[in-house]
Amino acid sequence: MWRNPLTGLPRRPPLPLERGEETPPALRAVRDLLLALVFTLGGLASAHAVSADAILAESPPKLLSAFGFFTDARTQAPADGVVPFALNTPLFSDYALKFRFVHVPAGQAASYDDAEAFEFPVGTALIKTFAFPADLRKPTENVRLIETRVLLRNATGWHASAYVWNEGQTDAELKIAGARVAIETVSPDGAPLAFTYAVPNKNQCKGCHAFNGEIVPLGPKARNLNGDFAYAGGAANQLAHWSAAGILAGAPEPSAAPAAPDWTDTSASVNDRARAWLDVNCAHCHRREGPASNSGLYLTYSEGDPVALGIRKRPVSAGRGAGDRAFDIDPGNPDGSILTYRVESTEAGIMMPELGRTQTDVRAVALLREWIEGLR
Amino acid sequence: MRTQLAATLFSLLAGVSSASLASAAEIAVEAGEGASERLIEALITVKPGDTVKIGPGLYELTEGLSLDVDDVRVVGAGAGQTVLSFKGQTGAGEGLLVTSDRVVLEDFAVEDSKGDGVKSKGSDQITFRNLSVTWSGGPKAENGAYGVYPVSSKNVLIDGVLVSGASDAGIYVGQSDNIVVRNSRAEYNVAGIEIENSTRADVHKNTVTHNTGGILVFDLPNLPVQGGHDIRVFDNDVVDNDTANFAPKGNIVAIVPKGMGIMVMANRNVHVFGNRLSGNGTTHVLINAYPNDYDDDNYMFVPRGVYVHGNTYGEGGGAPDGEVGKTISDVSGIPVPDIVWDGVTRIPEYFSWVAAQDKIYIDEAEGTTFANLKMISQMLLPWSTAPDTNISAYKGSLPEPAPVKLPQDGGA
Incomplete structure (x- = not known):
C-alpha cells in the first residue's frame, strides 16, 4: 500500500475540496449537485483534454496549461488519460510533496522491463509536481505548488522541462534556466524551516535523467511501482492497474515482478x-x-x-x-x-x-x- | 570554399529549412543585470555550429553551468577579461560541465568553483584553450579537486591553460583516450598535471611549478577504464615543486610528497624525456607500484615498460617529504637520487624474468643519479639491504609511441 511518506496515511493526497468544513446541509446539497455537474461536463470535455500537439511539439509550450494534464490544476486533479502514480521509495527533494502522473497516448502502451524504466511510446508524458505545505507535519493543508516537471517523449527522444507555478496557483510558466523559490515551512520535527528551493534548468534535468548520454525517465521502474495506490475507484496494485488500463504491456503478475520496499517501512530489512x-x-x-x-x-x-x-x-x-x-x-x-x-x-x-x-x-x-x- | 558552396546548393535544392542548416550564429552574452541567467540559457538554447560569446566582465554564478550541445564554441574575451566566479555557488559538482562533442572552450577564466573547475564527461573532441582556472585563496584543502578535468573523453586538447590552487590535480585527464596537454602552466596545486587510467597522451611544453608533485602518470584499480598506456611526457619544465600537500586525506594524491617531479605509477609504456627538472626536494622522477591493497583481478599494480632518457636534472632530492619521502630516503639516503624506482616486481617475475617490453630503462647523461630501492611487492619493505645505484645496468630503450594526433588540431 502506498503511503504518504510524511503522514504515513495510506491514501492519495486529498484535494482541498475534501477538507472538513462547516457547510449547512442544504448548501452542501446544492454544492454537490453543482460539483457533479461540473465534473460531468469536465469529464466530457476532458476526453480530449491532453494535447498531443503540445507533447510532440519541437519546443515545449510556455504555459503548463497548454498540455491539458489537469482538469483542475490547483488541486492537481488529472484529466482523462492521465494516471496518478507513486513510487515505493521516492527521491528526497528537500521534503517536497510530489504528485506524479503518466499519460500514454490512447491505444498505446509502455513495454514492461524487469530492471529499467519501462519503454514508453512516442507521445508519452511523465508529469511531476513539487509542492510544499505550510507545515510539513500537515501535508494536506495549505499546500503551495512550486513547480511541475515534465518528461515528454517525441520522435527524437525524451525532453525535460520545468514549469514554475504563479502566485495565484492558476498556471505554471516554462523556465529553461531554472529558478529559485523561497520556501518557508515547518520541518517534520516542528522547527521553522526556511530555504531556497532550486528549480532545475534544462541541462540539470539531464544531470540525473541520463543513460549513456540520453535523457531517460527514472521513476517508472517495475520494482518501484510494484505497490498499491489508492485510486479514485479503490486501492490497487499499480502494475496491475497500468496493465488493466492498457498503458503497460508485457507485465507479469505483481507477485512475479521485482519490488523494492518503501525505505521507511521498518518491516523490511x-x-x-x-x-x-x-x-x-x-x-x-x-x-x-x-x-x-x-x-x-x-x-x-x-x-x-x-x-x-x-x-x-x-x-x-x-x-x-x-x-x-x-x-x-x-x-x-x-x-x-x-x-x-x-x-x-x-x-x-x-x-x-x-x-x-x-x-x-x-x-x-x-x-x-x-x-x-x-x-x- | 567548394564544399561550402556545394553544401549551400544542396540545402537549396533539397529545400531543407534554413533552421536546420543555418549558418553558425553568435550568441552574445554581456555582463550586467541577469547575466548569470542569460549565460545559463545561452548554453542550453545554443544550436550546433553556434558560438556563445561571453563579453568581458565578472559573472557571479550561484549555479554550475553546463553544455550538452555538439559543435559549440564558448569563447570569452580573454582569461583576464571574462571571469566566471563561482564564489557563491550553491549547487553542482563543478563550475562548467560539458557533456557534448566537438566543443571548444576558449579565452575565459573560472574562479573559486566549489567542486571541480571545468569538466567534460564523455566528450569526443573537447578543447580547453587559453583558460584560467584558479582558486583565489591560494592552495587550500577546501578548494575544488580538479581545475581542468576531462574524464571518459576522447580526443582531448588542453592548450595554454593556467591552473592554480586545485586540491587534487590542476590538469587532470582521467579514463580518456588520445590526449594532448601542452603550453600550459600548473602551479600551487597538489598535482600539477595528472594523466590517470588514460591511453595515448602527449604532455609537452608545459611549466609545472610550485605544486606538491609536478606531473603524475597513474593507473588505479576498480575503475571502468584502466590499463593506461602509451604516454609521452617530454620537453616540460618541472621545477621547484615545493608546496606542502594539501589534499584531503583518502585521495590518492594525498600520498604524493612535496617535491615530487614526475611520478609514474602502475602504467604501461611511459616515455619521459627531454624534460628539465630542478628544485624538486623529494626526487625528480619516481617510478613505483600502486602502494595500497585493492580487490581487482583486472588491475596491474606495477609499472610496465618505462623509458626515462635525455632529461636534465638540477638540484633536488635534498628534502624528502612525508611518508613516501621517508620510505625512499631510508633506503637511498639523502640527497635522494634524481631517479628512483621502487623496484617492485610481481612475484612470478621475481623468480623468473621480466619481458623486455615490461622493463624499466634509464638512459641519462653522465652524472645522473639513480636508485632501485628493491622493494617487495606492496610491503614497502626492502628485500635487499642496499639499493642498486648502478644506472648503467638499466640502459636500453623502448620504441616510442607515435605522436598523438587530434582531429580538432589538424590531425587525422
Whole structure:
C-alpha cells in the first residue's frame, strides 16, 4: 500500500475540496449537485483534454496549461488519460510533496522491463509536481505548488522541462534556466524551516535523467511501482492497474515482478531499505551507464560487486568530498565512510546528490548509518 | 570554399529549412543585470555550429553551468577579461560541465568553483584553450579537486591553460583516450598535471611549478577504464615543486610528497624525456607500484615498460617529504637520487624474468643519479639491504609511441 511518506496515511493526497468544513446541509446539497455537474461536463470535455500537439511539439509550450494534464490544476486533479502514480521509495527533494502522473497516448502502451524504466511510446508524458505545505507535519493543508516537471517523449527522444507555478496557483510558466523559490515551512520535527528551493534548468534535468548520454525517465521502474495506490475507484496494485488500463504491456503478475520496499517501512530489512534508498537517490548517476560512471561506484538495487558498491573502495576523484576518509563504505564504521559524509553535507562540492537538495535527509542518514554499522 | 558552396546548393535544392542548416550564429552574452541567467540559457538554447560569446566582465554564478550541445564554441574575451566566479555557488559538482562533442572552450577564466573547475564527461573532441582556472585563496584543502578535468573523453586538447590552487590535480585527464596537454602552466596545486587510467597522451611544453608533485602518470584499480598506456611526457619544465600537500586525506594524491617531479605509477609504456627538472626536494622522477591493497583481478599494480632518457636534472632530492619521502630516503639516503624506482616486481617475475617490453630503462647523461630501492611487492619493505645505484645496468630503450594526433588540431 502506498503511503504518504510524511503522514504515513495510506491514501492519495486529498484535494482541498475534501477538507472538513462547516457547510449547512442544504448548501452542501446544492454544492454537490453543482460539483457533479461540473465534473460531468469536465469529464466530457476532458476526453480530449491532453494535447498531443503540445507533447510532440519541437519546443515545449510556455504555459503548463497548454498540455491539458489537469482538469483542475490547483488541486492537481488529472484529466482523462492521465494516471496518478507513486513510487515505493521516492527521491528526497528537500521534503517536497510530489504528485506524479503518466499519460500514454490512447491505444498505446509502455513495454514492461524487469530492471529499467519501462519503454514508453512516442507521445508519452511523465508529469511531476513539487509542492510544499505550510507545515510539513500537515501535508494536506495549505499546500503551495512550486513547480511541475515534465518528461515528454517525441520522435527524437525524451525532453525535460520545468514549469514554475504563479502566485495565484492558476498556471505554471516554462523556465529553461531554472529558478529559485523561497520556501518557508515547518520541518517534520516542528522547527521553522526556511530555504531556497532550486528549480532545475534544462541541462540539470539531464544531470540525473541520463543513460549513456540520453535523457531517460527514472521513476517508472517495475520494482518501484510494484505497490498499491489508492485510486479514485479503490486501492490497487499499480502494475496491475497500468496493465488493466492498457498503458503497460508485457507485465507479469505483481507477485512475479521485482519490488523494492518503501525505505521507511521498518518491516523490511535494513539492507533492502538502504539499498532502495541508494537506488533511487544515487544510482541514476552512480551506475555503469550514468553520469558518474567514471567514479566506479555503482549503487543500483541489484549491484552485486561489493567494491563497486563502495565497500572498502577508495575514492578516485572525490576531492574534498572524501572528508579525509579512506573508503566510500568502511564496513561497521559509518563515521569513517565517505558515503555518510557526503549524504550528510549540504555544501556544494561535498554533498551528494550534487543536485536537487539543499537540506539533509536526516532520517535517510540514520538508516544509512545503521546499514553501514551492520556491514562486515 | 567548394564544399561550402556545394553544401549551400544542396540545402537549396533539397529545400531543407534554413533552421536546420543555418549558418553558425553568435550568441552574445554581456555582463550586467541577469547575466548569470542569460549565460545559463545561452548554453542550453545554443544550436550546433553556434558560438556563445561571453563579453568581458565578472559573472557571479550561484549555479554550475553546463553544455550538452555538439559543435559549440564558448569563447570569452580573454582569461583576464571574462571571469566566471563561482564564489557563491550553491549547487553542482563543478563550475562548467560539458557533456557534448566537438566543443571548444576558449579565452575565459573560472574562479573559486566549489567542486571541480571545468569538466567534460564523455566528450569526443573537447578543447580547453587559453583558460584560467584558479582558486583565489591560494592552495587550500577546501578548494575544488580538479581545475581542468576531462574524464571518459576522447580526443582531448588542453592548450595554454593556467591552473592554480586545485586540491587534487590542476590538469587532470582521467579514463580518456588520445590526449594532448601542452603550453600550459600548473602551479600551487597538489598535482600539477595528472594523466590517470588514460591511453595515448602527449604532455609537452608545459611549466609545472610550485605544486606538491609536478606531473603524475597513474593507473588505479576498480575503475571502468584502466590499463593506461602509451604516454609521452617530454620537453616540460618541472621545477621547484615545493608546496606542502594539501589534499584531503583518502585521495590518492594525498600520498604524493612535496617535491615530487614526475611520478609514474602502475602504467604501461611511459616515455619521459627531454624534460628539465630542478628544485624538486623529494626526487625528480619516481617510478613505483600502486602502494595500497585493492580487490581487482583486472588491475596491474606495477609499472610496465618505462623509458626515462635525455632529461636534465638540477638540484633536488635534498628534502624528502612525508611518508613516501621517508620510505625512499631510508633506503637511498639523502640527497635522494634524481631517479628512483621502487623496484617492485610481481612475484612470478621475481623468480623468473621480466619481458623486455615490461622493463624499466634509464638512459641519462653522465652524472645522473639513480636508485632501485628493491622493494617487495606492496610491503614497502626492502628485500635487499642496499639499493642498486648502478644506472648503467638499466640502459636500453623502448620504441616510442607515435605522436598523438587530434582531429580538432589538424590531425587525422
